[in-house]
Each structure stands twice: as structure tokens, then as C-alpha cells.
Amino acid sequence: MRVLSLLAVLPAFLAVGCAHGPSPVSSPSPTPSFHAPVALVAYDPGQTPPHFPELVVKSESGSDPQRGDPSDEAEAAEEGMVTIADPLEPFNRAMFQFNDKMYFWVLKPVARGYNKVVPEAARVGVDNFFSNLRFPVRFVNCLLQVDIGCAGRELGRFVVNTVWGVGGLLDPASSKDLDIPKGNTDLDQTLGVYGLGPGFYIVWPVLGPSSARDTTRIVGDFFLYPVSYIRPWYDWLAVRAYEEVNETSLRIGEYESLKEAAIDPYVALRDAFAQYRQKKVEAAKGKPAPTQPQGVGPGEAGPPAPWR
Amino acid sequence: MKKLNLIFISAAILFLCKGSAAAGGLWGPPQSVSREAGGLHTGIGYGYDQDKYKNDTEHVIRQNQVYSHLGYGARTWEIYGRLGVSELKISDAFRSSQSSTTTSKNDFKDQWSLFGTLGAKGFYPFHKNFGMGAFVQGTYFFSDFSDQVSGTQNGAPFSAELKVKNFWDVNFGLGFQATIPNDIKMYLGPYLYYSEAKTSPSAKISGIESTARDMTLKNKAIGGGFAGVDVPIAKGFHLNVEGKYSEMFSVGAAITFSY
Numbered sequence: 148m149r150v151l152s153l154l155a156v157l158p159a160f161l162a163v164g165c166a167h168g169p170s171p172v173s174s175p176s177p178t179p180s181f182h183a184p185v186a187l188v189a190y191d192p193g194q195t196p197p198h199f200p201e202l203v204v205k206s207e208s209g210s211d212p213q214r215g216d217p218s219d220e221a222e223a224a225e226e227g228m229v230t231i232a233d234p235l236e237p238f239n240r241a242m243f244q245f246n247d248k249m250y251f252w253v254l255k256p257v258a259r260g261y262n263k264v265v266p267e268a269a270r271v272g273v274d275n276f277f278s279n280l281r282f283p284v285r286f287v288n289c290l291l292q293v294d295i296g297c298a299g300r301e302l303g304r305f306v307v308n309t310v311w312g313v314g315g316l317l318d319p320a321s322s323k324d325l326d327i328p329k330g331n332t333d334l335d336q337t338l339g340v341y342g343l344g345p346g347f348y349i350v351w352p353v354l355g356p357s358s359a360r361d362t363t364r365i366v367g368d369f370f371l372y373p374v375s376y377i378r379p380w381y382d383w384l385a386v387r388a389y390e391e392v393n394e395t396s397l398r399i400g401e402y403e404s405l406k407e408a409a410i411d412p413y414v415a416l417r418d419a420f421a422q423y424r425q426k427k428v429e430a431a432k433g434k435p436a437p438t439q440p441q442g443v444g445p446g447e448a449g450p451p452a453p454w455r
Numbered sequence: 456m457k458k459l460n461l462i463f464i465s466a467a468i469l470f471l472c473k474g475s476a477a478a479g480g481l482w483g484p485p486q487s488v489s490r491e492a493g494g495l496h497t498g499i500g501y502g503y504d505q506d507k508y509k510n511d512t513e514h515v516i517r518q519n520q521v522y523s524h525l526g527y528g529a530r531t532w533e534i535y536g537r538l539g540v541s542e543l544k545i546s547d548a549f550r551s552s553q554s555s556t557t558t559s560k561n562d563f564k565d566q567w568s569l570f571g572t573l574g575a576k577g578f579y580p581f582h583k584n585f586g587m588g589a590f591v592q593g594t595y596f597f598s599d600f601s602d603q604v605s606g607t608q609n610g611a612p613f614s615a616e617l618k619v620k621n622f623w624d625v626n627f628g629l630g631f632q633a634t635i636p637n638d639i640k641m642y643l644g645p646y647l648y649y650s651e652a653k654t655s656p657s658a659k660i661s662g663i664e665s666t667a668r669d670m671t672l673k674n675k676a677i678g679g680g681f682a683g684v685d686v687p688i689a690k691g692f693h694l695n696v697e698g699k700y701s702e703m704f705s706v707g708a709a710i711t712f713s714y
Binding site for chain 2: 307310311312314317319322325
């Protein structure tokens with residue numbers, strides 16, 4: 148019986164790790180979300196998508212795999228491109244392939260089936276519900292950034308959506324009348340605000356693209372997300388799997404679009420990740436993106452980390 | 456003008472009729488608080504309900520209720536559902552009528568039990584600022600209430616449990632509404648209702664009537680009157696305060712949000 152249970156939750160487990168970020172769905176968000184199911188790159192539909200080709204990456208070999216021309220690197224540096232070190236590129240590429248297969252072979256078919264059965268309004272409601280449950284993650288990080296306005300907005304959203312949004316299924320806080328924007332503050336952003344660089348790029352199996360700094364976010368989010376405390380563990384896994392399947396069902400096609408558009412999807416994903424995280428930190432700092440020297444992480448040589 | 460006077464006099468007469476309070480939250484204004492073109496509205500509410508129920512003897516029942524409300528409506532109609540919790544207190548449920556039986560307490564009291572409510576409204580505006588409507592609302596308590604009593608009977612100790620099961624009610628009412636400046640809606644009207652609950656004791660204790668056998672408690676009266684006011688606060692929020700009178704007075708308040 149236990150073996151059966153394990154078999155039943157295996158796809159769930161694989162799906163659970165296929166993303167690591169909240170993703171607003173019900174309404175256009177003022178801040179983009181980087182949702183990466185099984186090494187997917189996705190951006191908030193309401194936002195301008197990342198410009199993948201403009202990014203510069205310092206790979207293991209020290210050259211840009213997309214450009215290959217040193218003059219392009221200098222040009223990119225002048226244009227204020229985002230970079231991230233990738234010393235583990237062979238490992239990361241292997242994990243990227245693994246996650247890619249997991250997406251196409253497991254997560255996407257399940258999400259498509261779910262998509263057919265459950266109407267979109269219900270799926271958006273479920274997404275709102277889980278997003279509302281992530282309130283502690285956002286609220287604590289607003290406080291860690293000493294951003295009282297952000298903390299107030301998060302608290303306001305949580306109260307309004309919980310009380311008048313039927314436990315978070317609806318999102319009245321985003322309505323035209325209230326207009327409390329949905330945030331996506333997290334620990335990676337907080338550490339970036341305090342000047343910690345992203346470190347090296349790493350693609351975690353199942354969890355998707357990340358960085359040394361972003362990995363702390365995955366851990367931090369786990370402890371601040373109430374769902375993590377569901378026991379026994381297979382109930383937690385089932386809930387997380389359902390959350391990911393639901394979220395993926397609202398984003399089917401985004402990863403495919405990226406793959407089609409990119410010469411090297413691995414590089415495109417890596418660059419999108421780096422740029423997204425960099426922009427998020429800069430948004431928290433309230434400053435425009437600074438020009439970084441090539442090969443230096445955004446926080447490493449950036450200005451001192453102020454708080455708003 | 457004569458027509459309006461007639462309406463208000465009729466409403467006042469009906470309002471003064473003896474009746475019985477009901478559970479399940481406020482009736483609300485006859486006209487939906489949803490946007491006129493149609494839309495959702497949600498809310499939270501609190502109600503303090505009192506009523507007299509009877510079987511062989513009469514008991515005062517009191518309930519504190521909190522609930523969440525979800526409704527969809529337009530200018531002339533509305534449907535809604537509620538989910539809430541309620542406590543229950545039945546006065547003198549364990550009072551002994553014999554001197555040989557003593558009990559540790561007289562009142563039945565239990566904490567939060569889940570209830571669900573469904574309702575619908577129709578509204579007919581016969582003037583820019585006046586209109587009338589009707590509603591029907593039903594409530595069912597999903598879980599039982601229970602309480603234990605202990606004491607002595609002829610010197611021997613005893614302990615018994617009383618359960619209140621299958622508690623439900625159904626309500627029907629008419630409401631007359633006047634909209635005054637600032638879009639404040641005042642309303643009043645009569646209502647009819649029926650409510651019942653089964654009681655089931657774990658042991659028969661002589662002298663305590665509620666433990667004598669399984670019984671059905673029913674509301675003593677069948678109707679009452681209600682009046683309330685709905686005030687737009689800001690940014691789509693409304694405050695609704697309402698009172699009901701039948702055998703006893705009940706009061707409640709809700710804050711709703713219109714999408």
C-alpha cells in the first residue's frame with residue numbers, strides 16, 4: 148500500500164518542485180513574476196517580457212555562448228546587461244534537459260487534462276487562494292526590507308482578500324475600487340537589496356533555475372509558507388502538486404514560446420532568470436538598473452543597498 | 456403620497472406582529488448590494504439572535520453567529536450563500552423540577568457549530584427612491600450541538616449528555632425600501648419563518664424534562680418584523696445593520712464588498 152502511495156505521489160513530487168515562485172494570475176501585477184515550472188521561464192502576462200538576446204552571460208569558458216564575439220560583450224556591458232556566473236554549466240545543462248523532459252512528459256499532460264476538466268474561473272480562484280496563503284512570505288520580506296508601505300499593502304491585501312474574498316479565492320484587493328497592487332517580495336530580493344550578489348547560476352533538478360542566493364529563497368519560502376506545515380508529508384506533497392498543476396494550467400504555452408524563440412533555450416532561460424532577479428532587486432531598491440561590469444553579479448559591485 | 460403612506464403603515468403594522476427570530480444572518484436590504492448591471496458581492500456578518508422555542512416547556516435560545524457571505528445579483532434580484540459558525544445557548548435546559556435532583560448547571564451551552572445558508576431576493580422598484588421586495592432564506596447546521604450535565608439524583612451521582620441535532624430554519628419576508636441621499640437604503644418589513652431542532656439525551660434523568668425523551672423543538676411564533684439600514688462606506692464597501700423582533704429582539708451587522 149505504501150509503495151502504491153509512493154507511486155501515486157511521485158508525479159506529484161515531481162510537479163511540486165517544478166516551480167518556486169508565486170505567480171499572480173487574476174489581475175495584472177505591477178511586478179513581474181518569474182515562474183519556472185520544470186526549468187520554464189515565464190513572465191507575468193501584464194509585463195513586458197524579458198529581452199533574452201540582449202543578455203550577457205559569463206559561462207564556464209568565459210565566453211558568451213550566444214554571442215561569441217568579445218566586442219558584443221563590451222557592447223552589452225555598455226548597455227547595462229545583466230550577468231550571472233555559470234561555472235556549473237555542464238551540470239546545469241543536464242538538469243535543464245531533465246526538467247524539460249519532466250515538463251513535457253509529466254507536468255504538461257497533467258495540467259492539460261486538468262485544464263479541460265476545471266473551468267478557468269475556478270483555476271484562477273485556486274491560484275488566488277494559494278497566492279493569498281503566501282502572504283507570510285511577502286509580509287516578512289517587506290519587513291526585512293524595512294518597507295513599511297509594502298508590509299501595509301500586503302497586510303491590507305491579505306485581510307481584504309481573506310475576509311471579503313471568500314478566504315482568498317477572490318481578489319477584491321485588486322479591484323478598481325481598492326487597487327491594492329499584488330506584490331511578490333521574496334528572500335532573494337531582500338538579500339539583493341542588502342547587497343548580496345546572486346552568486347553562481349544553478350539549475351536544480353525539479354526545482355528549476357536558481358542561483359546561490361536564490362536557493363536561500365527556496366529554503367526561506369518553505370518555512371514561511373503555511374502549506375509546508377501540512378502533515379503527513381504526502382498530504383503536503385499532494386497539496387503542493389495540485390498548486391503547481393493548477394498554476395501550470397494557467398500558463399501552458401509560455402515555455403513553449405520561449406523554446407521556439409530561443410537559439411539556445413538553456414541560455415535564454417538563464418538570462419531571463421538573471422535579468423528578472425536583477426530587475427526585482429532594483430525595483431525594491433527603487434533605482435534604475437545600474438550598468439554592471441561584465442561577469443560581475445548585480446549585487447556584488449552595485450551601490451550600497453539602501454532600504455526605502 | 457397616499458400610496459406611500461399606506462405602504463409604511465402596512466409595514467409598521469406587520470412589523471409589530473409577534474413572531475420569532477431566525478438564524479443564518481441578516482436579511483439585508485430588499486435590493487441587492489451588487490452593482491446594478493450585475494456582479495458579485497461578498498461580506499462578513501455577525502448576528503446575535505434570540506428566540507423562544509417550545510416543546511412541552513418553553514426555552515429561550517440565544518446564538519452568536521459569524522459568517523461569510525457570497526452573493527451574485529443585479530438591480531432586481533440576488534442569490535446568495537453563507538457559511539458561518541454559531542454557538543448555542545438554551546436557557547434552563549438542565550433545570551430540575553424535582554428537589555431530589557440537583558444539576559451542576561441550568562443552561563445548555565455549546566461552542567461553534569458550522570452552518571450554511573442559501574437565499575434569494577427579488578426587488579421591484581416602483582419609484583426612483585422606493586421599492587419593495589421579497590426574500591426566502593434557509594439555514595442548516597451541519598454539525599450537532601452538545602453539552603453535558605452532571606448532578607445527583609436521590610444522592611446518587613449522574614452524568615448525561617444532551618445533543619441538539621438537525622437544526623434548520625426557513626424564512627420568507629417582504630421588505631419595503633427607501634433610498635435616501637448618499638445612497639443610504641433604509642428598509643423594513645414582516646417575515647414568516649419556521650425552525651426546528653431535534654434533541655437527543657444520552658440518559659433519562661427524572662426531573663430534567665429535556666432528558667426525558669427525544670424531542671423536537673420548534674419556534675414558538677411564526678413571524679416577526681425587521682428593519683435595517685445599508686450605508687455605503689467607501690470603495691465598494693457597505694455597512695448593513697439590522698434588527699429583528701419577534702418573541703425577542705435580535706440584531707446583526709455585516710460589511711459587504713461589491714465587485
